[in-house]
Amino acid sequence: MAMQKVLIVFAHQSAGSFNAAAKDVTVEVLTAQGCKVEVSDLYAMKFKPSATADDVTGEVKDAEHFRYGEETMLAWKEGRLSADLVEEQRKIFDAHVVIFQFPMYWFTVPAIMKGWIDRVLTMGFAFTSEQRYSQGVFKEKKAMLSFTTGSQESMFSSNGINGDMNVTLWPLQNGILHYCGFQVLAPQIFWAPHHVSSEARSTMLEMWRTRLQGLLGETPLSFTPSDSFDCERGFLLKEDVEEMHKSADVGLTVGIHLGKRIPLNSQTKAGV
Numbered sequence: 001m002a003m004q005k006v007l008i009v010f011a012h013q014s015a016g017s018f019n020a021a022a023k024d025v026t027v028e029v030l031t032a033q034g035c036k037v038e039v040s041d042l043y044a045m046k047f048k049p050s051a052t053a054d055d056v057t058g059e060v061k062d063a064e065h066f067r068y069g070e071e072t073m074l075a076w077k078e079g080r081l082s083a084d085l086v087e088e089q090r091k092i093f094d095a096h097v098v099i100f101q102f103p104m105y106w107f108t109v110p111a112i113m114k115g116w117i118d119r120v121l122t123m124g125f126a127f128t129s130e131q132r133y134s135q136g137v138f139k140e141k142k143a144m145l146s147f148t149t150g151s152q153e154s155m156f157s158s159n160g161i162n163g164d165m166n167v168t169l170w171p172l173q174n175g176i177l178h179y180c181g182f183q184v185l186a187p188q189i190f191w192a193p194h195h196v197s198s199e200a201r202s203t204m205l206e207m208w209r210t211r212l213q214g215l216l217g218e219t220p221l222s223f224t225p226s227d228s229f230d231c232e233r234g235f236l237l238k239e240d241v242e243e244m245h246k247s248a249d250v251g252l253t254v255g256i257h258l259g260k261r262i263p264l265n266s267q268t269k270a271g272v
C-alpha cells in the first residue's frame, strides 16, 4: 500500500489532557506504521472559529448582503481564501484519513472544531450539489471521530438519560463527514476518562493502540447510497427502494428510518 497520510484535527486546550494522550498515541502508532501524520492543534494555532467576511481576500461579490457560502466558493475558485483556510484545505487534500480528536461538548464537537468545519469545508472544495454523500468530493478518503465524554456509556444508551449515542452522532457523521463523501470509520469513544481509575484509562489507551494497528483497513459504517433518492421528487427515497423496505422491521439508517425502529448501533459499529 502507498504511504498513507493522516490528518488529526485536534481540539483540546491542555497537553496534559486525556485527549492529548489519545492524540499522541495516534501519532505514535500511525507513524510507526509508516504513515505521514499531520496535526492541526486548533487551540495552539488559535484557530479562528467564526465564519466571517475576513475569510475571503479582495473584493466580495455582494458586500451589502454577504453570503458566506457563495463568497467562499468564489474565493476558493479564484484563490482568494484566507491563508489559514488554504493551509487546512491543503492538509485535507493531501490526507487519506482525517481523524477528529476532541472532548464532547454539548453533545457535539467543541466550538473551535465546529468553526474549523464551518470555515474549512467550503462549498466547491468539500461539496457541491452534485457531489455529496456517496458521490461526495472526498469519497476516496476516510474520516472518523475519536472523542471523550463526561458521561458514562450507559447514559448514552437507548434507555439512558442522554438518549442513544447513535442518534447523537448522526448529524456529525452523516451531516458533515458522509455529506462530504468521506467513508466514515466507526467512532472511537473514550467513556468518561475523568471518572474512571488510572488503570482503566491506561486500558482505554491500550485498546485504542490495538485498534490503530488495523484502523486503515477497517470497513466503514454504511449509509444509504445517493442514487437511492429521486432528485425529481425533492430527493425523496425512490419509490422502488421504499417498496423494497416496506416489510422490514427497521429503517435504513438513524435518519432515514421510514417511521420504523432505527437500526441498532449503526453509527457506532461497522457492518450493522
Ligand SMILES: Cc1cc2nc3c(=O)[nH]c(=O)nc-3n(C[C@H](O)[C@H](O)[C@H](O)COP(=O)(O)OP(=O)(O)OC[C@H]3O[C@@H](n4cnc5c(N)ncnc54)[C@H](O)[C@@H]3O)c2cc1C
Pocket: 012, 016, 017, 018, 019, 020, 021, 102, 103, 104, 105, 106, 107, 108, 147, 148, 149, 150, 151, 193, 194, 198, 201, 202, 205
Ligand atoms: C462546555 C462543555 C460541554 C460538555 N458537554 C458534554 C456533553 O454534552 N456530554 C458529555 O458526556 N460530556 C460533556 N462535557 C464533559 C467533557 O466531554 C469531558 O470533560 C471531557 O470529554 C473529558 O476529556 P478530557 O480530555 O478533557 O479529560 P481530562 O480531564 O483531561 O482527563 C481525564 C483524566 O485522564 C488523565 N490522563 C491524562 N493523560 C493520561 C494518560 N496518558 N494516561 C492515563 N490517564 C491520563 C487526566 O490526568 C485526568 O485525570 C462537557 C464539558 C464542557 C467543558
